[in-house]
Amino acid sequence: MPRPKRIDMPPLLPDAFTRWFAGRGWAPRAHQLELLAKANEGRSALLIAPTGGGKTLAGFLPSLVELSSKTGPKSKKLVSTGSGIRREGGLHTLYISPLKALAVDIARNLEMPVNEMKLPIRLETRTGDTPTSKRLRQRRDPPDILLTTPEQLALLLASPDAPFLFGSLRRVVLDELHSLVLSKRGDLLSLGMARLFQLAPEMTTVGLSATVAVPEELCRFLVPQPMQGEAHADLVIAQAGAQPKVTMLNTTERLPWAGHSARHALSEIYDLIKQHKTTLLFVNTRSQAEFTFQSLWGINDDNLSIALHHGSLAVGQRRKVEDAMSAGKLRAVVCTSSLDLGVDWGDVDLVINIGAPKGSSRLMQRVGRSNHRYDEPSKAVLVPANRFEVLECRAAIDAVAENAQDTPPLRTGGLDVLCQHILGRAVGEPFLSDDLFAEIRSAAPYATLTRADFDDALDFVATGGYALKAYERFAKIRQGKDGKWRVTHPRVAQRYRMNIGTIVEADMLKVRMVRGRRGAGKTIQRGGRILGQVEEYFVEMLSIGDTFVFGGEILRYEGLVENEVYVTRSNATDPKVPAYEGGKFPLSTYLAARVRNILADPEAWRALPDQVREWLELQEWRSLLPPASDLLVETFPRGGNNYLVCYPFEGRLAHQTLGMLLTRRLERAGLRPLGFVANEYALAVWCLGDIDLRVSRRELSLNDLFAEDMLGDDLEEWLAESSLMKRTFRTCAIIAGLIERRFPGEEKSRRQLTISTDLVYDVLRKHQPDHILLRAARADAATGLLDIKRLSEMLSRVQGRIVHKSLDHVSPLSVPVMLEIGRETVYGEASDVLLAEAADELIKEAMV
C-alpha cells in the first residue's frame, strides 16, 4: 500500500480530533501539532518535553490520525504462511517502553481517546506476562498498535514471520528514550530498529525524551546511519513548563560530617510532608529508603499514610503502592530510582530529594515528577545528609536554575549485545555477513563498529571465537552453500529465546519470612510470605543471627535454604549489617566540577549555610583549598599510622579503583599501606611507613605516585583478581550467550552444574587475553563498576597539578572521609591476607 500523501491537507487535525480536544476543554499543544506535521512529511522526530506536557499523546497522535482515516473494515483474509506476504492493515505502530508497567498504563490511557472518538483502532500490549495464546494470535493477526518492551521486540524479530509482522509497520514510538539509551538495552533496541528499517523501509520513528545535554545524539539514534557521515531525526522541543522551585532545606539542626541518613532533618522532613498533599521522597540507595521509611514511621504521630517503594520489594507490593498512589490514598512515598520513570501522578505537589542529587539532569527529572499540571512550577526541597552534600546540593540548584544538563554521552554499542543480536538474526532468517554488517552499522551505537570486531562477534556466535579452533563441529550457526549463515539446530533457536535480553541482575535470592528460629534443636518452619529479593553477594556477607533492614523491618538472618533467604522478625533496634548496595549513582562529572569551583571560590560560600561556610574557612586556615583544576593531597600522622587524603571528586567507584592502584604502588615503595576508604569526594589511604618524610626527602614524588601509568601493569594485575571485574565479565558472558541464565525452578540443580564464570575468566585471561568477551568486559569496566575512564581523565587532568599539604593532624576537609573508616574498609582483593588473619586469630583464640 503506497503511503497516502497528506502534505497538502490543510488542517492537520481531522474534525473528530478537534471536537474531542474541545470536548475535554483542551487545545492541542504546539508540539503535538508539530509532531503531526513531521509525520505528514515522512520525517522521524525526537520530542523533548517535560513531564505533563502531553508527551505520550503527542507521540501517538500521528498514528491515531492516520489509522482513523482507514476506510472500511480491515481485510483479514490473509493469514501468515511465512514471509513475503503483503496485505492491507497489519501492524501500524509499535510503541516501546523501558518498563512493562508503563506499556500497560499507556495502553490504558490511549483507550480513552480511541473509545471516545470511536476510532477503528485495535491496540494491545505484549509483555512477558502476556499469555502464550494471545502472543500467538498477535503474530497471526496483529493489532494496529502494539505496546511492548525492547526484549519482546528482539523476540518478535527472531522469528521467521518477522517480515510478515513488521512489513506493514509505519511508525515506532520510543518512550523514555533518554533512559533507554544509557544501557545495553538501548544497544539491543538500536539493533532491533536497524532490522525494522530493513523490513519496513518507509517506517519513521518518534522518540520521546526528557531534556538531555546533547539532543542531537538521540536524534541519531532514531534514524539509520549512513556509511559516511551522520543522519539525524528532526528535533521538536516543547515549550518548557514553569521554572521549578528548588530549594535546600535550611536545617536548624547540626549538619552531620558524614553519613547518608539525614537523620538530623527527619522531623523537618515530616513537617514538610504534613504541609503538602502528596510528597515523593527520593533517596539514592535501597538501604537509605529502608532507613528513611522506618524512621519516618517512628515519628508518625499523625498516622500519615507513608509508603515504601524500591526495586527489591516484591512486584505485588510495588504495584499496591503505585495503585494507592494513583488513587490519591497516600501522603508520601519513600522511593529510589525505581520511581524515576513511570506513570504520571498528577497529585504530587512536593518532591524531596534526600542526600546528594548526583547529577543535574537526574535531579530535574525527579523534580519533574511533581505537579504535572505543566504550567505550574514543580516544587522540590533538597535535604543534604552531610556537609559535602550541601556543596553538591548548592551546585545542583545552580545548575537547575541555568537548566544545565549533564546526561552522559551516547554509548558505544557493547560487543556482548552484538553477539546476542547476531544469533537472534540467524534464528530469524539466514543472512549474508556483508548485509548484516551494513545493517548493524546503521544503528547509531554501532556506527563505528569495525569489520574486525564484527567478524570476531560472528566467530564467537558460531564456535566461541577461540584462537584454538576446537569447536568447529559443534557450531551454532554455519554458512551454507549460498553463503548465508543459519542456525544448525532448532535447539539453538530455543536456547536463544530463553536467554534473550541484556538485564543481568546480580543473582537474586528471595527473602522469606519464617517463624521459629534455627538452633536449640528447632527446625525452621517453612511457608512464610516472600518479602522481596536481595543480592546473593549481600547474603554471602551474613552469618546466621545477623540483623539487617529490609522491607521496612529489621530482620534476623536464619539461613539459606535452597535459594531462599530465611528471616525472622527481630526485636533489635539497630541492624548489625548496615547496608546493602543497589542504585548508587556516582556524582556526575559536571556537578563535580561545579563543586570544585564552589570550594575554590570563597565568594560562592555566601550562598552556603553558616555551618558549612565556617567549616570551609577552617579548612582554609588549617590547610588549604585548592584551585578548581588542582588535586589537593594532604598527609598527616594519626594514631601511629600515616594518612594520605586526596580530593578528586570523581565518585566512589573511581576512587575505589584509585585506592586499589595507589596501595599497590605504596606497597612497592615499601610504605606498607594498611587500608583505604573512599567516598564520593575523597580517598584516604593509611600506611605504616611515613609518606610525609619520604616526600620531604624527595625519595617519593607525588606526581609519580599519581602518574597515569598506574593504569597500565598495575591495573592489569589487579584486574586478574578483582571481584568487580569478574562480576563485569559474568554479565558480558551471559549477555553474549557463553553462559546460560539461571531459571527459577531449576536453580538448585543448576547451581552445581553451572560453570563458574570466575574460573572461565581466569583461564581465558591467561590463554586468550584479547578474546572478544574480555574486550567487552574491559569496555564495561571503563565506565561501569571500576569507572576507569573517569579515573583516567582525572589523572591526566591533575598531572603536574598536585598540591601537597603536610599537616600535623587531621584537616577539617578530611573529616568526612576519615569518619568512613571502619564503616567501609576495603583493602585489596587479597583474600590470602584475609585468610592468614583469620587463621592467626584462631590460633590466638586457641592459646588463651
Add this chain to the structure above:
Amino acid sequence: MTNYWTLRANHRRAATARAEVPAVPQTLEINLSGASLIADPSGALYWPEHGLLAVADLHLEKGSSYARHGQFLPPYDTAATLARLTRLIAHYAPRVVVALGDSFHDGGGPKRLLDSDRESLGALQRGREWIWITGNHDPEPAESIGGVFQETMQVGALTFRHLPTGTAYEVCGHLHPVARVSHRGRAVRRRCFAADETRMVMPAFGAFTGGLNVRDAAFADLFGTFAFTAHMLGDTRLFAFSAKRCLAD
C-alpha cells in the same frame, strides 16, 4: 580503544607486589592414620615414602563437553590443568601418579583431547607409573591415554578411591570440597582438603571444577559430624580451619 588499555604492557608479575608473602609455596604435612602426607597449595597430595603424587577430579575436556551442547567454554581448560600438573611433577618427581577419578568430564573426553594436550599427557607419564582410578564421570577404561585403570588402589594402610565410603584409611575425591570463612565482614571461599585423623577428601584439581561447601550434609554424613579440618588452598600456603567454624554458602 582508549589509551588506558594500550598502556598495559606484557603481563609480567611484579615480584615485589606482596612482600610479606613468601614466593615459594609452603606445603603442609598432614598425618593420616600414621602416613605422613604432604598437602600442596595447588590441591595435590604427595606421599614421600612411596614417591606417590595424587590429584583428584581433573575433569579434563570439560570445556569441550559443554561445547557439545552449545556452550562454548574456552577450550583451554585441559591445557591449563595439565600445565599445573606438569609443574607439580617437575617439583616432586614422583614415581607414581594417581588420578583419583573423574579425570575426564565425560566418557568421550579422551577422544576429544587435542593433539598438543595428548602429547603433554604422554610426556608426563613417561618414566613413571600412572594410575587412572575410575570415577562416576569416567567409569570405563579409555584407550590412547596411557596409564593403568583401577577402581581402587591400596598403598600401605591407605586406600585411594573416587567415591568416599566413609570408612577409615581412605583418600578420595568426588565431592570437590570448598570452605568459606569470613573475617572482618568479608568472606573468602576456596577449595580445600577435608580431613580428620583417618580420612581425607581431596579438592578438585581441574581448571573448570566448581565445589561443594564442606558444610553440606554430604560431609557431615561422611565424617559423622563436622569434626574435621578444612585445609583451604591459598595462593602460596594452606590455611587450616575447623569445619565447625566454616560458613555455609
